[in-house]
Amino acid sequence: MAQALHTRTGGRILVDALKAHSVDTAFGVPGESYLEVLDGIYDAQSIRFMTCRHEAGAANMAEAYGKMTGNPGVCFVTRGPGACHASVGVHIAHQDSTPMVMFVGQVPRPFVGREAFQEVDIERMFGWTTKWAAQIDDPARIPEFVSRAFHTARSGRPGPVVLAIPEDMQRETAVVADVEPAMLAPSYPGHMEMRRLHKLLSRAERPLMILGGGGWTSEACDDLAAFAKANHIPTLVDFRRQDLLNNRHPSYAGDLAYAKDPKVSERLRQADFVLAVGTRLGDVTTEGYTLLQPPRPQATLVHVYPDTNEMGRVYQPDLAIVASMAEFAAAVKTLEPLDWMAWGDWVKAARYDYLETLEAAESPGNIDLYKVMDTVRTRLPQDAIITLDAGNFSGWPQRFYQFTQFRTLLGPANGAMGYGVPAGIAAKLVAPEKPVVSFVGDGGFMMTGNELATAIHHGIAPVILVFNNGMYGTIRLHQEKRFPTRVSGTDLTNPDFAKFADSFGAFGAAIEKTEDFAPAFEEALTCGRAAVLDIRMDPEAITTRSTLTQARETALRAQHGGTLPAGARTSKPASAPVATNSEEAPAGAFAPPWQSNAPTPSTSTPRQAPAMAQTPEPATT
Ligand SMILES: Cc1ncc(C[n+]2csc(CCOP(=O)(O)OP(=O)(O)O)c2C)c(N)n1
Ligand SMILES: [Mg+2]
Numbered sequence: 001m002a003q004a005l006h007t008r009t010g011g012r013i014l015v016d017a018l019k020a021h022s023v024d025t026a027f028g029v030p031g032e033s034y035l036e037v038l039d040g041i042y043d044a045q046s047i048r049f050m051t052c053r054h055e056a057g058a059a060n061m062a063e064a065y066g067k068m069t070g071n072p073g074v075c076f077v078t079r080g081p082g083a084c085h086a087s088v089g090v091h092i093a094h095q096d097s098t099p100m101v102m103f104v105g106q107v108p109r110p111f112v113g114r115e116a117f118q119e120v121d122i123e124r125m126f127g128w129t130t131k132w133a134a135q136i137d138d139p140a141r142i143p144e145f146v147s148r149a150f151h152t153a154r155s156g157r158p159g160p161v162v163l164a165i166p167e168d169m170q171r172e173t174a175v176v177a178d179v180e181p182a183m184l185a186p187s188y189p190g191h192m193e194m195r196r197l198h199k200l201l202s203r204a205e206r207p208l209m210i211l212g213g214g215g216w217t218s219e220a221c222d223d224l225a226a227f228a229k230a231n232h233i234p235t236l237v238d239f240r241r242q243d244l245l246n247n248r249h250p251s252y253a254g255d256l257a258y259a260k261d262p263k264v265s266e267r268l269r270q271a272d273f274v275l276a277v278g279t280r281l282g283d284v285t286t287e288g289y290t291l292l293q294p295p296r297p298q299a300t301l302v303h304v305y306p307d308t309n310e311m312g313r314v315y316q317p318d319l320a321i322v323a324s325m326a327e328f329a330a331a332v333k334t335l336e337p338l339d340w341m342a343w344g345d346w347v348k349a350a351r352y353d354y355l356e357t358l359e360a361a362e363s364p365g366n367i368d369l370y371k372v373m374d375t376v377r378t379r380l381p382q383d384a385i386i387t388l389d390a391g392n393f394s395g396w397p398q399r400f401y402q403f404t405q406f407r408t409l410l411g412p413a414n415g416a417m418g419y420g421v422p423a424g425i426a427a428k429l430v431a432p433e434k435p436v437v438s439f440v441g442d443g444g445f446m447m448t449g450n451e452l453a454t455a456i457h458h459g460i461a462p463v464i465l466v467f468n469n470g471m472y473g474t475i476r477l478h479q480e481k482r483f484p485t486r487v488s489g490t491d492l493t494n495p496d497f498a499k500f501a502d503s504f505g506a507f508g509a510a511i512e513k514t515e516d517f518a519p520a521f522e523e524a525l526t527c528g529r530a531a532v533l534d535i536r537m538d539p540e541a542i543t544t545r546s547t548l549t550q551a552r553e554t555a556l557r558a559q560h561g562g563t564l565p566a567g568a569r570t571s572k573p574a575s576a577p578v579a580t581n582s583e584e585a586p587a588g589a590f591a592p593p594w595q596s597n598a599p600t601p602s603t604s605t606p607r608q609a610p611a612m613a614q615t616p617e618p619a620t621t
Helices: 008-021 032-043 055-069 080-096 139-154 167-171 191-202 218-231 264-268 325-333 340-357 369-379 390-398 420-430 440-456 473-484 497-505 514-526 548-560 610-614
Strands: 007-009 023-027 047-050 073-077 100-106 133-135 160-166 171-176 207-211 235-238 252-256 271-277 300-305 319-322 385-388 434-439 464-466 507-511 531-536
Touching: 007 008, 008 032, 008 139, 008 167, 008 171, 023 055, 032 100, 032 167, 047 440, 055 073, 055 080, 055 100, 055 420, 055 440, 073 080, 073 300, 080 100, 080 160, 100 139, 100 264, 133 139, 139 160, 139 507, 139 531, 160 167, 191 271, 191 300, 191 319, 191 325, 207 218, 207 264, 207 340, 218 271, 218 325, 252 264, 252 340, 264 340, 319 434, 369 390, 385 390, 385 420, 390 473, 420 434, 420 440, 420 464, 434 440, 440 464, 440 497, 440 548, 464 497, 464 514, 497 507, 497 531, 507 514, 514 531
Parallel strands: 023 047, 023 073, 073 100, 100 160, 133 160, 207 235, 207 271, 235 252, 271 300, 300 319, 385 434, 434 464, 464 531, 507 531
Antiparallel strands: 007 171
16 A cells, blocks of 8 residues: 655654554553653554553453454563563463563663663563564664564464564654554465374274364354364363353363363373364373373374474374364364264263263352352353453362353463453453453452552453452462471461452452352442452362362371371361461461451461461451
8 A cells, every 4th residue: 555654753653553453452551661652652543552550460461352352462561670570471471372462662772781771681581481572673664573573473373472662763763654464374274184184083982172272263163163063072171261162062071270170181091082273282281291191192193283383392193284273173164074973972971071060069168159150150141251360269160150152261371370350351341341250369369459440540340259268279278288287378468358449449349158249249240340359268168179178188198197197187277377286276276367256366477486386367357
C-alpha cells in the first residue's frame, strides 16, 4: 500500500507499527525510559494502555491476553527493575507457548555496556526464556523489528519476544513506511504422513490421544473432537489445558496434572499407541518422564507438533508430523473412521474412570469445598472463564469444574504463583460480557492481589475466590511428606482479605461456612465491580484426595516401620506451627487463625525457639 512518508520519532513509529498489527491493548508500568512511546499512545485512539501496579501483574496480563485471543499480548516495562519484575510473565509465556511481545525501555545507546543506571543486557537476560530477544538501535528499522516480533511470537510453537528500545532511539526521527501486519505461516501435515498415522492407529489395541501446548483454535478443537468421537479414542489433556476438549465429550478421560487420578497415570502407562498433539510430552505430562520411557516409549508414538526442533528432543516418535494445530486437526478429521471395537472396553473404562473422579470428595471443616465447586459449576454459564493461580487449592477447580468450551481456562502450566488475579483482569477486559472467576490461594493472592487496584482503576470486574488456608499449603504438604511434623517457613499471617478488597473499592466477603458461599458468590457475580471472596477453608483440606493429617501420618508410618510413633498423632487440622518434637501439640494449637476461639496472636514464630514451636498460628482477622 502506498503511504505518504513523513518524519516521525522512533516512539511514534513504534506505536504506528503496533496499530498496523491491530494491537488494541498494552499492559505496563510506566518508566521514564519510554516516554516517547507513552506519548505516542496518548494520540493513538485505538490502543488502550492498561496501567498496572507491578510489572509481574502487567506481564501476566499480557500473557493471559495472548492465551485468550491467540494474538500476542503486548507489555511495556522500564529498564532493569521493570524487566526483572516482568520476567515471570515471560517465563509463563515461554513454557505455556503463548504469543507475547514485551518492550523494555533501555538506557541510551551511547551508555549501553557501561552498566549505566538500571541497565540490563536484555538479550542475555531473556536469551533462554524467549523465542527472540533483541535491541532496536535504528528507528528506521522499527517496522521490521515489530513485524519479525509478531511473526516470531505466533509462528510454529508460539512464545514470547522481548525487544529493548533505547530511550534516545525513541527520540530520534526517521522517515520510514509502516509494514503490513504479520502473516501466520501455517504448516500442513503431508498426505503420506496422514496415511501412516491411519495405519498405525488401525493396529492399536489401547490407543490414547493427548492434547496440549499452544497455537490452538476453536476449529482445531472441534475437528479433533470429531476425530476422537468417530474413532472412540480416549483423550487426555495436558496440565491446565482442560478446555481443549469438552469435558462432557464421550472420549474425554481426564487431565495429566499434578495430583491426578492414579488411574489416568496407569492409562498412559498401559497405552500401546499415543497420538500426542501439540503437547511437548513434558515433565508434568509424563510424571517426570516416567509414564513414557525416554527416549523410546513403550507405546507407538505419533508426535504432532508445530516446531521441528521439538521432535525427538526427549522422545523418539515412530511418526513425527510437523504441523500447526488447525491444519493437522482439519486433516485428521477426514480420515476414514476405524473399527474401534478392538478398544471399545478401553475407551469405556477411561470415560467411566473420569466420571468417577467427579463424585463428591470429602472436605473437612466448616466449608465443604466440593459443595463450593458444585455451586460454581452449576451457577456459571458454559462460556464463563476460569483463571487459576498455582497451588494446591487449584486441585478443586481442576478436578470438579467441567470445561466445555475452548478458551475458558487460563492457568499457568509453568506453575507460577501470582498468575490468577492478573489473568482474571485480562480475561474480563477481553470478554466483559462473560463471567470471569479467578481461583487463587492466600499465598498467590498476596503476590499480585495488588492488581485489584488496576481492576478498579479500569472498571474491570472479575470475581476472585481466595482459598485461604493460612499457609503455603503446597509446600507444607511436601514438607509433611518429607519431614513430617517439622513445619518450616510455610505458615502465613494474612490480612482480612474481605476488608482488604473493600479498601480498594471492590466487593469483599468472608466465607466461614458452606452456606455463606452461594449468596456471596451471587452478589460477587452481579455487583458490577471486582469482588473477592475470602474462603476461610480448613487447612486440613490440603488436596481433593487427602488431608494434611493423613499425609503426615503416612510419612510418619513410613519412617517408623509402619506404625505411628506414640504421641505423633495429629488428628486436628495443622495450619499452626507444629511441635518440632513428636509430642502431641496442645489441642487449641491447630485452630485455623480466623476461628473466634483461636489463641492470641503472636507476631513471629522463630524456627529455632523450641518454646515457640507450639505457639498457635497468629490470629489475624
Ligand atoms: C512464583 C512462585 N513462587 C514459589 C512457588 C513455589 N510454590 C508452589 S505452590 C506454593 C504455595 C502456594 O500457596 P497458596 O497460594 O496459599 O496455595 P495453597 O498451596 O496453600 O493452596 C509455593 C510457594 C511457585 N510455584 N511460584
Ligand atoms: Mg494457602
